[in-house]
Amino acid sequence: MxxxxxxxxxxxxxxxxxxxxxxxxxxxxxxxxxxxxxxxxxxxxxxxxxxxxxxxxxxxxxxxxxxxxxxxxxxxxxxxxxxxFGNRHFLKWETTFELQDRALDRAGIPRVEVVELEEVKSDELYFVRIEGPRGGSGHFIARGSELEERISTLEEPYRIERFIPGVYLYVHFFYSPILERLELLGVDERVLIADGNARWPVKPLPYTISGNRAVALRESLLPKLYDYGTAFVEAMRELEPSGVIGPFALHFAYDGSFRAIGIASRIDGGSNADHWYSELYWGERLSMGRRIARELRLAEEEDRLGEVVT
Amino acid sequence: MxxxxxxxxxxxxxxxxxxxxxxxxxxxxxxxxxxxxxxxxxxxxxxxxxxxxxxxxxxxxxxxxxxxxxxxxxxxxxxxxxxxFGNRHFLKWETTFELQDRALDRAGIPRVEVVELEEVKSDELYFVRIEGPRGGSGHFIARGSELEERISTLEEPYRIERFIPGVYLYVHFFYSPILERLELLGVDERVLIADGNARWPVKPLPYTISGNRAVALRESLLPKLYDYGTAFVEAMRELEPSGVIGPFALHFAYDGSFRAIGIASRIDGGSNADHWYSELYWGERLSMGRRIARELRLAEEEDRLGEVVT
Amino acid sequence: MxxxxxxxxxxxxxxxxxxxxxxxxxxxxxxxxxxxxxxxxxxxxxxxxxxxxxxxxxxxxxxxxxxxxxxxxxxxxxxxxxxxFGNRHFLKWETTFELQDRALDRAGIPRVEVVELEEVKSDELYFVRIEGPRGGSGHFIARGSELEERISTLEEPYRIERFIPGVYLYVHFFYSPILERLELLGVDERVLIADGNARWPVKPLPYTISGNRAVALRESLLPKLYDYGTAFVEAMRELEPSGVIGPFALHFAYDGSFRAIGIASRIDGGSNADHWYSELYWGERLSMGRRIARELRLAEEEDRLGEVVT
Structure with missing residues (x-):
């Protein structure tokens, strides 16, 4: 093969x-x-x-x-x-706000608040998110007072979110139809061009992703995230039968509580950052890429390839 | 077992x-x-x-x-x-400022400066630390001018420290009574909600820990930290016989020199971030958790369990 | 041996x-x-x-x-x-601006813009870099308006660069004369004292390195960096025969495009941060240090030590 x-x-x-x-x-x-x-x-x-x-x-x-x-x-x-590999009809679920929200809402996962332009207050901070996965490029942070002017130049679908000051964490899951098990395989944070402001703030910078860093999540936060992952798998089973097969990711803002800001309906680039949680399930370090191959091998050995391939 | x-x-x-x-x-x-x-x-x-x-x-x-x-x-x-596992009487040493300071002072490890409210200058920055291990929550940074008002609402024991602008590094040690060896097994930095200000400063944010990242320390800094670890083990041997057994951590601010800001008198959550220094001692990657189990196994094999268990 | x-x-x-x-x-x-x-x-x-x-x-x-x-x-x-180990005459190439620029220019790798004091604009940001590898100490960021005064006190060779707001990425290569292969073994970012401003900006802080963190680079950026590495190896073959043997690093600012800010003409300290790219070449995790030893072993086995040692 x-x-x-x-x-x-x-x-x-x-x-x-x-x-x-x-x-x-x-x-x-x-x-x-x-x-x-x-x-x-x-x-x-x-x-x-x-x-x-x-x-x-x-x-x-x-x-x-x-x-x-x-x-x-x-x-x-x-x-x-x-x-x-995987459910190819699942791939579209990250591509529009509407599908993403429907999936998250069905799963009962709290989302970042979406704000209409009319509700915007001039002295508050907002995050303008461009639709679809884009590696972060195009999104920007802005005060309410400058928002109308800045969005007037946008040519792509976007939405205005209430900005959540806090950390942004990306949680990588793998759902195995062969083992009927959801695995939480890692967490990363994005390395953005905007991180250039960490050493001395210069001006708002692009949110374009340049890389990823592994984060060992505070352990007490993991059970809740695992529950969200489970709920997401269950929601997708109804929304897009046969549901999730293999990798997906949930993206969160965290300021003391989690609010979803997006999903990846396939392997997420953040899994490029090496993480150790796979050892919990497998006793050895598996990347998400290897986890996919492992599933293929297990399926092949049990003559169940049809369950993980579409 | x-x-x-x-x-x-x-x-x-x-x-x-x-x-x-x-x-x-x-x-x-x-x-x-x-x-x-x-x-x-x-x-x-x-x-x-x-x-x-x-x-x-x-x-x-x-x-x-x-x-x-x-x-x-x-x-x-x-x-x-x-x-x-370990010296259960050692556990209390992180729980109060008084014990922590006594341990650090006995070991000769420099500490962050503690400031009395009367000494506070209005235009300088201070860090208010709540007593005991709390995963960072409750601590805050403030200008001297706002300090009196903010601490007036605190209901828990706290102290005012001179704020050290620089990086904060958490050093993970394991003292082995079986091998009579101190091992420096890793260094991490905390991922705080306050790190949300890295991309664009919004307002002072909570210091609550949401995760940990491994740091490969500049090698020239390691010998000094190892000496601090050794001094700490020796101090605890006098202060709380039979002293440290197994994991502990020293927490430092670093702005060109190290000043201790705290200790962990047990396995520190920062060791959840995967680090490679264990290979220096063992030729393979051991987490702090596995290092504990390794000590138990060594003790069991030599019929010396009593030396690592209380 | x-x-x-x-x-x-x-x-x-x-x-x-x-x-x-x-x-x-x-x-x-x-x-x-x-x-x-x-x-x-x-x-x-x-x-x-x-x-x-x-x-x-x-x-x-x-x-x-x-x-x-x-x-x-x-x-x-x-x-x-x-x-x-390596070409000992290559070591000098990181020690002066002149050599560094000559190497980068010969390789066709874009560099950060160097600015003359006369061209400085009062309200723009500049980065003053001290010559030679220094672990970051001495460099500083400054507005044009304060530049003349600040550089008047410098006693070492320096230059003024246009400040690039963005992330700084350090790319670790190994050129193997035995395999005639260039390997891209890792990417790190520096942990600087100046990162202390990430949680709340206090004042410009020293750029002194205190450690390193691994970064999983966005995969689409790797081919270009690999091409830069290849061009650098080819340039050094002409400039300093027999060229690069073993480890070197290219240092970049990234704000959507890469501009070199320096090189390491030997193993770079950033390779202390554990990275997984070596598995792509070797199927197992090799540190840069181990990669050096691997090259020595391969050379010894083929009786070609003379090609990797000077």
Missing amino acids: IVSTIASHSSLQILLGAKKEGFKTRLYVSPKRRAFYSSLPIVDDLVVTEDMSAILNDDGIVVPHGSFVAYLGLEAIEKAKAKF | IVSTIASHSSLQILLGAKKEGFKTRLYVSPKRRAFYSSLPIVDDLVVTEDMSAILNDDGIVVPHGSFVAYLGLEAIEKAKAKF | IVSTIASHSSLQILLGAKKEGFKTRLYVSPKRRAFYSSLPIVDDLVVTEDMSAILNDDGIVVPHGSFVAYLGLEAIEKAKAKF
Whole structure:
């Protein structure tokens, strides 16, 4: 069996994990990124192409990640002949505010407050979020007084949220249909360009993500997050049968209580930050990428591949 | 032999470590946290109870952590029938300013300056610290001019410290009576709600801890910290015979020199952040939890359990 | 074969790595640092001395790190009888602005803009960088209006750079002459005293490094950085034959694009932060220190030691 993906986002851990679980690997890479990926012994079959849609006809198991929808479009993915790890109909749930909110509300997970422009107070802080996963770019923080002018130039769907001063934590889950078990595999925080203000505040800076750091969450916060994860899995089982298969993430602001600010309906880039919680379930360190490959291997061994692939 | 603890703080690494060293594990968990902990294969015996004091009569080796004093009270722990890993009389040393200062002073470790209200200057910054380990909650930073008003509402013992602008580093030690060796096993920094100001300063925020990040300390700083650790172990041997057994932590502000701001007289939650220094001593990665279990195993093998258990 | 170094900077990972690859180890340590280093089982031969120049006549393979030039001087190192891992003539390339710029320019790596005092605008922010590797100390951020006064007191060579608000990322490479392969082994960010302003900005603080944190870089940024690394290796092959052997680092400001702010022409202290990218090349976690030892072992096995030692 061969595990295939596109060279970006979290493909390194996906392919490394696949190799460690004994699979062959195939990677679709654009010519300008070839040098780096071709230097890595984890890639068995490197397909250099400008056209990523070639993967839609791949004959292996395709593992989608956070660049798939941007590269290929939802419709093409849903119609593709290739076999995808996970529920490919789940991928769309992060792409609009409406779907995201519906999922979180069904799960009973508290969300950040959305504010209408009419309600905005001039001296309060707001966070303007652009719709869809964007690696943080485009979002901005602003005082109410400057909000109307700044949103007047936006060309994409957005919404205004009440800004929550506190830390932002991204929680990485894996739901295993084979084991019927939800695993909480890690927590990260984003490294943003805006973190440049930590040493001395200069001016509001872009929220564009440049990387991720692992966070060992205060243990007393984990049970509640695990309950949220469980509720999310149950909600998606109703909303998008057969529900979540494999990785997803819940994104939270934390100022003493958790409020969801988003979801990832596939492997989240924050799982690139190495975390140890997988040892709790497996006695060894598994990246999310390897966890995916482990599920494929378990499914294959039990002749249940159909339950984890769509 | 069975290793027992309460489901909170650092119980995950304690039980994972115990399993890896070949022990059975028992965990006391409140009903509302049951779902998460019962999903983990590291727990052999899950005791679901609202009443954590059940652990005081446990027939295994109880490993105390940072939630024990809050849940059970010092007196109950000191009188408990159960066997505790470590010197149970050491646990109290973090609970009051007076004990903490006495330990640090005896060890010759420089401390943050404590300021009397009369000495406060209106335009300088101070840090008000609430007594006892509290996960950071309640502490606050304030200008001298606002200090009197703000402390007038405090209902708990506190003190005023000169604020040290710089980084705060938490150093995790393990003293092994079996090997007669002090090990420096890791350094972390806290992830606080107040870190929400890193991207853009909004207002002073709570110092409540939400997690921990590992820090690889600049190597040239380690020898001095190791000397402080050694001095602390020697001081405690006199102050609370038989002294420190197992884990403790020293908490420092660093602005070019180190000043202690506190101690943990048990495993510190910051050791939840995975660190590599244990490889220096053991050639493999041991969490603090596993290091505890390793000590138990070494003691058991040499028939010296009495030296690490009280 | 014995691997020797000086007790500072990154000697822990160098010796741990050497032990894991099967070498004997020797460490030169000053008396005041003896307690810590002598507690570590990774040191076979501890040479306690005030005079680090003893290592210049060592009969093993000396692995230089970021403290060597400060302790021993470039000239003494270049003339030393001892065998050094790597190209000892490469060590000087980080020590002056002129060499650093020449290397970066030859490689075509964009650099931070250097500003002449005459061009400074009073209301803009600048970063004053002191020449040579200094662990961050001495550098400062300042408004144009205060710049002339502040630099008037500087006694060391410096330059004025346009301040880039954003994150600062340090990328760790290893060039293997044995495998003819460039490996990108990790990324870190520095933990500075100035990070004390993250929770509440107090005043501009020293940029002195107190530690390092691993960053999992956004994967889409890695190919470009790998290309920069490759270009740097090629440039140094011309500028300082036989070029880079082993570890080096490129230091970047990132605000949406990368601009180099410096280099390390030896193992960089930021590689003390544990990173997982080595698994991509080796299937297991190797520190930079161990990667050096691995190269020595590979060279020895193929009887090619002369290619990695000067």
